[in-house]
Amino acid sequence: MSTKERILDAAERLFAEQGFAGTSTRAITTAADANLAAVNYHFGSKESLIDAVFTRRLEPINRQRLEWLDRLEATGQPSLEEILEAFLAPPLRVHQDPVEGKSLLHVAQMIGHATSRPDSRIKDRLIQQFDTIIERFTAALARQLPELEPAQLLWRFLFLIGSMAHTMAISQDIKRFTRGLCDPHDVEGLIRTMVPYAAAGFRAPVAAGSGHPK
Amino acid sequence: MSTKERILDAAERLFAEQGFAGTSTRAITTAADANLAAVNYHFGSKESLIDAVFTRRLEPINRQRLEWLDRLEATGQPSLEEILEAFLAPPLRVHQDPVEGKSLLHVAQMIGHATSRPDSRIKDRLIQQFDTIIERFTAALARQLPELEPAQLLWRFLFLIGSMAHTMAISQDIKRFTRGLCDPHDVEGLIRTMVPYAAAGFRAPVAAGSGHPK
DNA sequence: GTCTATAGGTGGATAGAC
DNA sequence: GTCTATCCACCTATAGAC
Numbered sequence: 001m002s003t004k005e006r007i008l009d010a011a012e013r014l015f016a017e018q019g020f021a022g023t024s025t026r027a028i029t030t031a032a033d034a035n036l037a038a039v040n041y042h043f044g045s046k047e048s049l050i051d052a053v054f055t056r057r058l059e060p061i062n063r064q065r066l067e068w069l070d071r072l073e074a075t076g077q078p079s080l081e082e083i084l085e086a087f088l089a090p091p092l093r094v095h096q097d098p099v100e101g102k103s104l105l106h107v108a109q110m111i112g113h114a115t116s117r118p119d120s121r122i123k124d125r126l127i128q129q130f131d132t133i134i135e136r137f138t139a140a141l142a143r144q145l146p147e148l149e150p151a152q153l154l155w156r157f158l159f160l161i162g163s164m165a166h167t168m169a170i171s172q173d174i175k176r177f178t179r180g181l182c183d184p185h186d187v188e189g190l191i192r193t194m195v196p197y198a199a200a201g202f203r204a205p206v207a208a209g210s211g212h213p214k
Numbered sequence: 215m216s217t218k219e220r221i222l223d224a225a226e227r228l229f230a231e232q233g234f235a236g237t238s239t240r241a242i243t244t245a246a247d248a249n250l251a252a253v254n255y256h257f258g259s260k261e262s263l264i265d266a267v268f269t270r271r272l273e274p275i276n277r278q279r280l281e282w283l284d285r286l287e288a289t290g291q292p293s294l295e296e297i298l299e300a301f302l303a304p305p306l307r308v309h310q311d312p313v314e315g316k317s318l319l320h321v322a323q324m325i326g327h328a329t330s331r332p333d334s335r336i337k338d339r340l341i342q343q344f345d346t347i348i349e350r351f352t353a354a355l356a357r358q359l360p361e362l363e364p365a366q367l368l369w370r371f372l373f374l375i376g377s378m379a380h381t382m383a384i385s386q387d388i389k390r391f392t393r394g395l396c397d398p399h400d401v402e403g404l405i406r407t408m409v410p411y412a413a414a415g416f417r418a419p420v421a422a423g424s425g426h427p428k
Numbered sequence: 429g430t431c432t433a434t435a436g437g438t439g440g441a442t443a444g445a446c
Numbered sequence: 447g448t449c450t451a452t453c454c455a456c457c458t459a460t461a462g463a464c
Contacts, residue, residue, distance in 0.1 A: 036459095113331075134262040151392070158384075158392075159411055313452080431462100
């Protein structure tokens with residue numbers, strides 16, 4: 001494996017475990033069995049390395065989501081459940097993959113670090129990676145739920161993202177939290193749990209006055 | 215205002231904005247207009263300061279949740295919507311309060327920082343603050359939904375926590391994300407949106423095989 | 429591409445005067 | 447309780463040999 005790849009792997013793990021500020025390039029190069037100067041040689045700076053770590057994992061997942069949605073829409077109007085599955089399954093499946101699983105756990109934790117920090121350039125560039133995804137999926141959901149006001153649909157989409165992101169970020173604590181009742185490694189079961197939960201939420205009648213005080 | 219309080223206020227804001235490792239005690243004491251040695255004098259260490267910042271805000275909110283649930287249960291079996299409101303309204307209301315609002319936004323972001331870091335003592339002590347809450351509310355939900363398997367109920371409770379935590383953590387980006395359609399400052403509207411969404415999710419029929427592969 | 433060496437800076441924590 | 451002064455470990459980044 002090349003030095004560049006070893007650095008990406010080590011950085012991914014350490015950034016997830018300790019945050020960006022909490023991880024020194026020294027720690028990364030040591031863990032990667034590379035020289036201290038290698039980060040700057042291969043990536044230019046610590047910040048560019050962070051971007052590279054994100055892009056390597058997110059690009060394939062978001063491509064999969066869009067291809068899945070493309071396939072669904074090519075054969076007519078997809079159901080609400082199908083749209084939700086196209087959104088949830090790609091990240092959750094990678095998340096659980098025995099080979100790549102840890103990598104996406106780490107990325108989920110890194111996203112937690114980045115989104116928790118309100119004003120960082122890291123976060124801005126991260127959000128760009130999701131622009132197309134948000135646009136395509138909200139459009140598909142709106143076609144399936146024409147009665148739902150746009151603001152309500154967006155709120156519910158945010159709730160869905162929160163459920164997914166939170167589940168992934170704390171997956172290693174879920175067993176302890178639930179005293180072993182919930183098994184985060186059973187991803188197909190998790191998908192079959194999350195899709196109906198979210199679908200029912202999206203179909204719920206709007207309470208009087210929600211989000212439209214005037 | 216005492217030096218101790220000024221340090222807590224400054225630390226809360228800076229930890230939220232920049233994470234724990236990204237915030238130096240120097241930055242905190244400068245922002246608090248206090249002496250560099252004051253953090254160690256009043257709190258002993260940076261880590262104990264982090265704990266103090268969390269406890270100051272979380273303790274009253276979790277007390278409010280439990281009192282609300284106590285009142286509900288004193289007058290019979292509360293409805294699913296009432297239980298969810300008792301769980302969601304206290305943090306969301308503080309979150310939006312003109313005086314204390316920023317403080318809880320900061321705590322939400324700090325929770326994001328802490329939960330994103332898998333192995334920290336900070337996270338362990340943070341989780342303890344929620345032990346009673348989780349126990350009492352899952353029990354109340356289970357009484358209201360006796361047909362739902364315990365594992366399914368816990369999954370759905372995790373989804374709810376994710377929706378709430380995520381909404382609070384990114385509240386300052388919601389306007390931008392939704393092109394102004396969703397207004398995170400309309401908390402009563404948000405509560406009236408989130409409660410029916412989650413209630414419908416909790417009541418959704420369980421898909422075949424979810425969470426019980428064997 | 430990889431190494432050593434080092435510059436130049438910031439970190440948490442403390443000692444001891446007031 | 448608050449201050450100054452200081453210790454020393456650690457940080458990112460770069461220069462320059464190989």
